[in-house]
Amino acid sequence: MPALITRLAAELRTDSPAVATPTPRLSWTVESDRPGWRQAWSELRRGDELVRREGDDSVLVAWPFAAMAAGERTEVRVRAGSTDGDETEWSEPLAVWAAFAAEWVAKPxxxxxxxxxxxxxxxxxxxxxxxxxxxxxxxxxxxxxxxxxxxxxxxxxxxxxxxxxxxxxxxxxxxxxxxxxxxxxxxxxxxxxxxxxxxxxxxxxxxxxxxxxxxxxxxxxxxxxxxxxxxxxxxxxxxxxxxxxxxxxxxxxxxxxxxxxxxxxxxxxxxxxxxxxxxxxxxxxxxxxxxxxRMAPPVREIERMPVLAVSRTGSGRILLDFGQNIVGRLRLRVQGPAGTVITIRHAEVLEGSFDDGAELALRPLRRASATDSFTLAGGESEVFEPSFTFHGFRYADIEGWPGEFEPDAVEAVVLGSDLRRTGWFEASDPLLERFHENVVWTLRGNYLAVPQDCPQRDERLGWTGDTQLFAPTAEFLYDCHAFLRSWLRDLALEQRRLNGLVPLFAPDVVPGFSDRGPVAAWGDAIAIVPRVLADSSGDASVLAEFYPGMRAWSDLVLSHVDDEGLWTSGRQLADWLDPNAPPNAPSRGRTDTDIVATAYLVRTLRLTSDIARGLGHHADADRFEAAAEASRRAFVAAFVTASGRMMCDTQTAYALTIAFDLVEDPQLRRRLGDRLAFVVRRDGYRIATGLVGTAVVAQALTATGHVDAAERLLFQTEAPSWLYPVTVGATTVWERWDGLTPDGSLNPGAMVSFNHVALGSVAAWLHADVAGLSAAAPGYRLVRIAPHPLARLGRASARHETPYGPAESGWERVDGTVRVHAVIPPNTTGLIELPDGRRFEVGSGSHSWTIDQPDAAPPCRPVTLDSSMAELADDAEAHRAFFAALAARPNRFLAGAVTANALYTPGRSIRDALVFADRATLDAVSDALASGPHSKGTA
CATH class of the missing domain: 2.60.120.260 (Galactose-binding domain-like)
Structure with missing residues (x-):
């Protein structure tokens, strides 16, 4: 089959021919079944104008024609030839519309x-x-x-x-x-x-x-x-x-x-x-x-969803369940007497059982009433849908409906910025796939006009920390480049107004709240998000546009550094929403604020130095590089021991140190990784990280050779964990790991959102490390294929529409082997890192490799009351049996106490953890441990 131009696009809009510049850059992708297809030349045609270009540039190619006038419409075609003589036909024409005004004469x-x-x-x-x-x-x-x-x-x-x-x-x-x-x-x-x-x-x-x-x-x-x-x-x-x-x-x-x-x-x-x-x-x-x-795609109706189930609240309202937590509003078709008032309230979760008089859980909305009402004119059937509001909800209740209610009279209208889907993930585990789908739905709902933190309560703000943590995931799943770049322009304007200080959110609409001094991980968004955009798209212009803000932020933070080179001052949000923090004190996590702040200081100084050097600002680059190294050394001296312990012995402290490459000595880094794995097991393979640590903990475990610990953390189903919300029916990612407790009650904290992007940041690890697909060079010019097969999965794969075309990485277990497959787009190169240690490069095309499945780990020893708590943590079946036996005992307090206080370490026996248990409870636990596969050491 001859090569084809499959996609020709102009920056930055993908939803419309409209462009916001007279000279839009052009990108195209090629489809070819010839292995190693590499472009040698290209030709672009606009009417009678023909421009030939030598070389392999096919992404963000400069507009080669005369600049367009405001309102001008044109069509562009492209064709290309390869290094081996293969030529494409001319592409389908691309309509381009210079959708901007020459001047403004209108008055507000x-x-x-x-x-x-x-x-x-x-x-x-x-x-x-x-x-x-x-x-x-x-x-x-x-x-x-x-x-x-x-x-x-x-x-x-x-x-x-x-x-x-x-x-x-x-x-x-x-x-x-x-x-x-x-x-x-x-x-x-x-x-x-x-x-x-x-x-x-x-x-x-x-x-x-x-x-x-x-x-x-x-x-x-x-x-x-x-x-x-x-x-x-x-x-x-x-x-x-x-x-x-x-x-x-x-x-x-x-x-x-x-x-x-x-x-x-x-x-x-x-x-x-x-x-x-x-x-x-x-x-x-x-x-x-x-x-x-307009540069970014606008907000549009994305889809409509029918009512899934109907019930009645205890107060008599019609209760609707749409089966999915969404962002949007309801559309009604109704007929009734004039003056009839229909009132609709919205909520993400219920208090009580849907089929037994549940009421909407309205407390999480705080001061947002999230209520629409419609007064009928009477007569013929009428259609109502709000025009200028939106809500975050799975459930809605209706009061005042005239006559018999029919479910097909109501549908949910899903709203969001009209972003193009670019990334997918599949795996053999249904819970994991549902979690990933929850991440997708969370992005769809919260990326509405600005990258919101949540869509339901009286907040819905463009928080900088949430955005920088989630950006790598977002850029893989959707083409968010123009959307986030537009938001960054607002962030830069707010920063300029604040003389270099990056506010906690943009637009900044709460004076006095976010301008009290620099906040680590939040303000760093001004450097991190542009870097993410440039890496995913290959567009270095985003770095040039926002470099002044990066420099201003770095200089401001350096003015707050102490004599040792550490960032130890100011108000910090730190590892916000650490599950060990009190419900109404989410910044009081276990990880020292100075560790978080200084770790981000080093990371951002390095980023800014690297970007400055790439832009030719060598004096800035040298200055920030030196400052970064000074603070890195100070960090190690202050917080890292020679034996590989952090002064703050938490998952987040180790994960940040490893993920941000703050320790250069390979042996010390290895010991830190070993200790991180120890701490994760000590915590019962439960999440013990807030927003900051969660984004990097699995990555840090993987980078130091502890994929098994990352896997146990990933597949944990007890709170706090990524999968716990899925087991209790979550269809989006929550703000808190335990937003709903197992008995269905709400977390008592003042902030309880059930649609929040930040904790979904782990999906970037699923894409890049589990399935193994990531960019090894800006814009995926070099595609890294580096999967890590997880023992619990039979298969996993990820696919991404790169600027050069679709790339894919995946693996599956077949007959005692692991088969890795990859798709490398034309005009790119694949950097392959197989699980057996082989490293090499390949050209474009479809590839597969078979490796011997690593020998199975030796069977666990049978777990008894005299086994260590570490052995209990390592045996998932035994762990479940242990807590099931405790939960079945009359003393319910004991199970909760053990859950809250257990430390899963060697030298601490299960019997020690049950020091307050009576004989009957000990016997019940012993019997439970003696049954099932774990008792034979086969778990």
Whole structure:
């Protein structure tokens, strides 16, 4: 089969031909069944322009044609030839649209005399078209969220437009081709507007307050280009009319939306409507923030989901279960008397049993009421769906439904930024696959306009720490480059406002909370996230764009370093949400804050130095490199003993030290790895890390030869663990390991989210280490295949749509062997690291290798009461039997006490752990240990 160009794309949008630059870089992928296909030349065609390029560049190739004018549309094709003489045909044409405005003449408009804060408003104007029209382009935005219509038809399928940016410094605008909607004669342009993020009352441990403004504003300009070459612009400003009495009565991101269909204004956005009773819109003459054409995919409806089950709450409301924790809202089809009010509340979990009068668990929402209500107009069947809010929920309850309820009258509308899926993972274990699917759903819900921490409570902020920890996972699963780059622009603007300090979240909407000094792991996002984006995409320009912020952050943190070179000052979140921390004191984990802060200091200084050197800033590079080495040495001197112990003997302390390469001596590093494995077993193969440690603990175990310990940690099903939530029905990743206890009760902490990205960061290890697929060079120009077959799995694989095409790595156990397979995209090279130690490179194509399965580990000794607690931890069957026997005893306190206090170490016997057990309990445990495969040493 001849080689084919299978994908041609222009930066950075993948959901639309629209680009935000006159010279978009181009990328293409090649499909070929010829092994080792390598590009030798390429040709790009635009109309009559033909440009030939020698070499193998096929990703982010500079635009070789004349720069496009604002609004210009064109088509581009490409073909390529290989080093062995194979040539592709011309690709299918790629439509490219310069979707940005040459200039802005529109003025923001708003309701002139609002009756209350954040009042929704309808805005309209009319214009005539009396000459043949060539094209019509609408540029539009809002300080708030807006839906635009032309002659009663939506101009696009976007939701919550224009999304959320740092409104005081930067405002994104949309561009829509509306040529087909313009009519000869009179036309009407309408905007439905609500406050959304602009008028929201934000708080994080403070009283709610509006940060940006009390009333939403909109701006739009319609560019009409006629066949005779003349141009006319219809723009917001004088002459627009406004009404605050539309069907949307109130709307808020946290509160929800109230729609009263009796207030509907028929044909308000169509020609011929009499708006004489409407007031003139207020024209705002204050300076606008910088206007920027959309770069990232917008928020859209992603899919719809039916009701899975229906029940009744104890208070009599209709209770709906959608079977999946999602982000979005409900769409209703209902008929009833005028004035009937239907109220919908949303929650992620229940208090009680679904089939036995459960109520929504509303406490985790805190001050977010997350309630929508609809007042019927009466008559024919009516359809209701909120326009300017969203909720995080699996369950909803409905009050006020008229007549008999039919489940197919309600569906859930899933919302999210319209990101392209690029990564997949499969394994033979259903629980593990479900966990990975939970990670995917968590990303889909939280990557909405900004990378949120959670989508349900009165927060939903772009936390920097969560984002940098999850970014490697996110970039593998979805094309998040433009999405995260857009967010980084807001982060950089907020940092500039704070003189180098990186806030805890962006946009930064809680003054005084995140500007009290630098916070390790959170502020480091300004360096870490651009590096992740550059490595996954091959786009070094992201490093140049955000290097000033990296430098400013590094200099600021260095000003806080003590005389030894350690970061020991300021407020730190440290290993946030360590499961050993008190429920309402999540920063009080077991790992010393100085260890976390100094470890991140060294990591970021090294990153900044490396980036500076690549950009040609050699003086900066030398300075940061020297500072990093000084702090690394100080870290080792202060926190690492010569015997390989950390002064803070926790999983996170060892994992950070190993993962960040803070110890250079190979023997000392090996001892640290051995101790990490010891500590993980001591903790019963349960997670004992917070957000920071969780992202690297499995990676650190693997890097030091303890894949077996990482595997036991991964497959643990008792809390705290990754799989425990799955065993109790989780369909997204939780904020806390024990958000729900085994008896179904809520964690008592003030922060309990059941859709939170950070703890899903382990999926990066599943992709790169378990399945074995990662980038060994920026943009996957060199693809690493380095799988680590886990004993509990029969197979595992990962697939990723790299910038050069699909890559795959996987393995399966067959007849006493392990078969490793890989797919290397054309125009790249594979770096192969097999489990038997072989290392070599291969060209593109499909490859497979068979290795002898390593000898099975010697059977465990039978576990008895006199066995050590370490032996109990090493034998999963015996461990389960032990706790099942304790749980069955009348003294329920004993099982909880043993769980909380057990240390799984050699020299500490099971009998010692049961020092307070009576004879009958000892006999019951002994009998349980004597039954099953573990009793014969075959576990």
């Amino acid at each position: 408009i708003a309701l002139a005399d609002p009756e209350r804060p954040a009042q929704p408003v309808l805005l309209r104007t009319v214009f005539r078209v009396d000459a043949p029209l060539r094209s019509a382009t609408l540029h539009w935005s809002a300080l708030g969220a807006a839906d635009a219509t032309l002659n009663g038809e939506p101009v696009d399928d976007l939701v919550l437009t224009p999304g959320w940016t740092s409104y005081r410094e930067r405002l994104v605008y949309e561009t829509s081709d509306v040529t087909s909607l313009v009519r000869e004669g009179e036309n009407a342009l309408g905007i439905s507007l609500a406050g959304a993020w602009y008028t929201e009352e934000y708080h994080v441990l403070t009283e709610p307050r509006r940060f940006y403004g009390d009333q939403p504003r909109a701006l739009a300009q319609l560019r009409l280009e006629f066949e005779d070459g003349s141009v006319r612009t219809v723009a917001t400003g004088e002459g627009w009319r406004a009404s605050g009495t539309g069907p949307i009565v109130d709307s808020g991101i946290y509160a929800g939306e109230h729609v009263d269909a009796r207030r509907a204004v028929p044909r308000w956005d169509r020609p011929g409507f009499d708006d004489s009773t409407w007031a003139a819109a207020s024209v705002i003459h204050e300076p606008l923030p910088a206007l920027e054409a």
